[in-house]
Amino acid sequence: MSHKSLFKKIFQTLEQQGYQGRMISVEHLAELQTEIEQRYYQGEMAREVYDEEPCKKFEFTNPAALPEARSLIIAAAPQPPVEATFHVNGQPFPALIPPTYFFYTDASIHQLLDSVLGPEGYHLVKARLPLKLLAVRSGLAQYGRNNITYIPGMGSFHRPVAFYTDLPCETDSWGAAAFMPRCSTCQVCCKICPTGAITPDRFLIHAERCLTLHNESDRDFPEWIDPAWHNCIIGCLECQSSCPANKDVAARTDHKAQFSEEETALLLQGTPQEQLLPETQSKIKDLEIVEFGYFHLLPRNLRVLFQQQKILA
Template sequence: MPIAAGVIAELEKLGYRACVIPLERLTALENEYRAITSREVWRNSPHLSRHHFDFAPPPDFPARSVLIVAAPVTPVKLGFTRHGRHYAFEVPPLSADHDVDLERIVAAVTSLITPHGYGLIDANVPTKLLASHAGLLENGYNNMGFIEGMGSFFRLSAFFSDMPPGTAVWTEHRVSRSCEVCRACSESCPTGCLGPDGYDVGRCLSLLSKEASDFPEWVHSRWHNSLIGCRICQQVCPMNRELLDTAGTGAEFSETETGAILAGTPFEDLDPATRDKLRYFHLNTYYNILPRNLRLLLDREQADLS
């Protein structure tokens, strides 16, 4: 068995999915990515424009391939208490548990390739776009990636390696055929960003909620549904149906902690336990918008109760 195929098979035994792509494919990928990011909506978005990638390995590493690995994640909610009432809101599944996955992935791969004289280093490439072309994932009409058995709940990691890529798949970046007969996401999208002409990122609530600027006037307060981003299209997608039931509450924030966040207390002045919980779910990177988004969700829930 070619070594790349052996790596993919071993990772699948561990519950991951993977693909190996020839390094030469990165040239075309970079051109495609530059075309995407040249659009005005991308250039004008602080969140989107902060993404920067390296389309070549370090000059001192003789890479021949790129390894992309998908690790499943569990949908998660965080609990908050305000005025004696408990609330639970969804957050992106970005917990520090992924660090454990990364350690397992690197250990498994290096144990297979090191005896053959090959190495592995981290790669900073647009993983979703690369995984789409390699057939690792399918693209939903909602611009999300989907993998059988994982739905849209996975995280991608990338590595440069000097192992040969073997026989690699390369396909066009296109929407899944299953989406052609299903419009659950477009029919449920409150902002209408999933229209007949495809995905309009400028109207996507998931993007708007990550920007520090004020929401456009046309965004209704009742549309907010997640601490960061928007989960509506994922919640209604048939490819996620069996996975949503696994969602649990990952952490609880007391009345005092909730009040401190709502007050916009500087992150470094929060209670250490509060900071640790926010860091664990990578919310420290979104802390500048977290008080606003949390208040919107709490106000919506309290309006429903009144």
Template sequence: MDFKSIKDNLLKALAGEHFRVSTISTERVPLLTDEIASLYDKGDLNGKLYHFYLKRFDRSAALKLPGAKYLIIVAIPQLKEEVEFKSNGVKFFLPVPPTYNYRVDETVSRILRSHLQDRGYRICKARIPLKLAAARSGLARYGRSNISFIEGLGSYYRLVAFYTDFPGFDDQWCKPLMVEKCETCTACLKRCPTQAISKDRFLILADRCLTFLNESKEDFPEWLDNNIHHSLIGCLRCQEVCPLNKPFKNQKIKKRSFSESETGELLAANAHVAPRESVASKLDRLGLKDDLYIVSRNLKEYLHRLE
């Protein structure tokens, strides 16, 4: 099969799952990583943010996949998942925002394997600044909230990227753009419960972002108002208030419910006591199997709010 047919068939299969796709040359990978590192060097990024999340981005595609030619960037539409809990006879729901459930990456991987790997090309998951890659390849545009947006999906999608040595793609490199409507809208800025989005700075103040705080194992800072917790992990406020997300914001998948005893186990979880299989497998299905401590701590924090 010629390059064009392989590429067209692959793109068709990904589009069949409603995934959006772009490709760039792997020569761009160091540029992406350097762009982030230079922000840190200039003092524009919080040290913890850089060391915990950003420092480990791939410096070169070849180190991961020798002979890699292209980076395939995929946006996977994803809705929030509403999770039911029960404590002291009271039922309550907490959402898991879109993008935490990484299990869907396997669908992308399966499609790439059947269209590329089965024809002798290799693929390998990439660890890169995904928003920047999506914006630099024209797949997405930045919003004022600093999340990226795609026409028809809002910001409710998960990004994932793979390297391949298949030579038949295009280098879709361009200047990152901002969503035009964000130029005159301040909805996310006003709604952010911790003032992490500011008028005079495009980048968010990551160390103020509720997500940064509740994804971390560290204690919450003194200044954080406990009443603002509303998700099992992360935060939904800047996305839910965004006019571009209006069609999607009330759509949710109600997937898991934890019984009273399972909720109790989650609340009591610690590093020494593994939860029973049913609890572990429900966390796994939510894409949170490695986040037991954080889920437990966040759940407790939310319950304090109800007291």
């Protein structure tokens, strides 16, 4: 098959699944690296965030597993927030996990790309890169003022992923970073962000203030965080769920596990995963928190949510 036909087939295959994608040449990696490093050295990026994984593991050169990579495919799949229901004192308590924490779409995109490229002898390797910048500069997405990226039809409720491939890049969509036009007359996210992480005076968020950084961490919550600000099992949804650009997608939630009173009590006590009943383990696995290494944070994060609702003292 010609490169042009392959290129067409890749994007048709993604679109048939409701996904979207773009392709750029690996030649732009150096520019991507310079942009990120300049911001870092100019002090725009919080060192406590960018000196840690996954940012410190960004790789701006072809991966060892595919040194002859010629292009990058950046793709995104719609991903709604997920709801899990817990039970405390006879009361059901629905709690949300934002998009991002579910890997299944990465595997699905990988599989689809491989089904097109594999039979033609091309290879794919997952990239460790700044995905928002890549999505925006490839033309797949636009930045919102909240510093999250938006794709038509998906809003910000999508999960991006990128793959290196040895397929030559014949249609390169690299361009300048775009800002969602509607943000120029809107500041809803700045006002709603509980921690003041989004400020109108600069585009980058004050990442060190983002609630997500703190409730994804093992460290005790800093004193300046009001417990009432927590709104998810992990992460935070405030600047996305309030955004008018998400109006058409915000109502969708995937309903997953229901945890009984006994299961909720065991989780709150911090019972090790392997000591939970197999059906509880399977529900937890379904939430993908285990894969992310966040299972141990559940007792603390659930407790703070329940206390806020006065369900627990």
